[in-house]
Amino acid sequence: MTSARDITLAVNPPRSAFLDFPLGHTAGKPHEPDLQRRILVEALSSFETMAAPGSMKELPFRWSEDEEWKAKAFAEGDDRTPRHDTPQYQNEEDRRRAENGGSPSCPVCRS
């Protein structure tokens, strides 16, 4: 799956499915399980329908009517986080759990 059409066409994988959504939403919108399911069905069907390497399926979904997000994507400078080289936890509780030996529900905590 991809939301960056030009980057994926350059990489040229055997099969791809393009979802024209903002980066960070390659598999759908948050809290919309029915939409997420439909996106997956459309994307996975490519395994059965594509016949030639390098095929890209354009998935039939739009983020919004006006597509205003496209004007903003990467157009206002680099707003990415600095490249820290220490683990970046979502919250301090996660850090505490990991530093205290990890979660018992998780069989492999470092790979």
Place this chain on the structure above:
Amino acid sequence: MGPVDYIPRIRDNYARLGYKTYNWVVNAETAPWAPLRKPLSQCRLGLAASGGIYVAGQVAFHYKDDTSFREIPSDIDTKELRATHFAYDLSDARTDPNVVFPIDALRRLVREGFLGGLSSRFYTFMGGIYSSRRVSEDLAPRLTARFLEDGVDAVLLVPV
């Protein structure tokens, strides 16, 4: 409006910020092809995603050329999933990790019979590794070895 062209936008941004030009991967040869040998309804699917997803209790990813991956049990409680990444807006992934790691939809498709089953473990990594050689010679072979060990019929890749 057509798709966003990210390569020229990012190239212009890097030039403006004085960063070194990024060498995009361009594969001109025909991609390898492995036909699916049975219907999806009989396939065991694997998943690899680059959105920086980890399980609470695991060591989180870091943001500088992190070539490690995390093993995520495919029956994990979605509430235990976390997201960390330097390159995209995390606000949606942190309230619903399915936007970059479609685990609930995949489990539903197994219940519905659309997919035969899921590998018992999925994999996540960080992406944003500056050297494509480190991905093709280190991270990708390690992931491929896992998928072969896991006996999957097909793998869904979800980059960000």
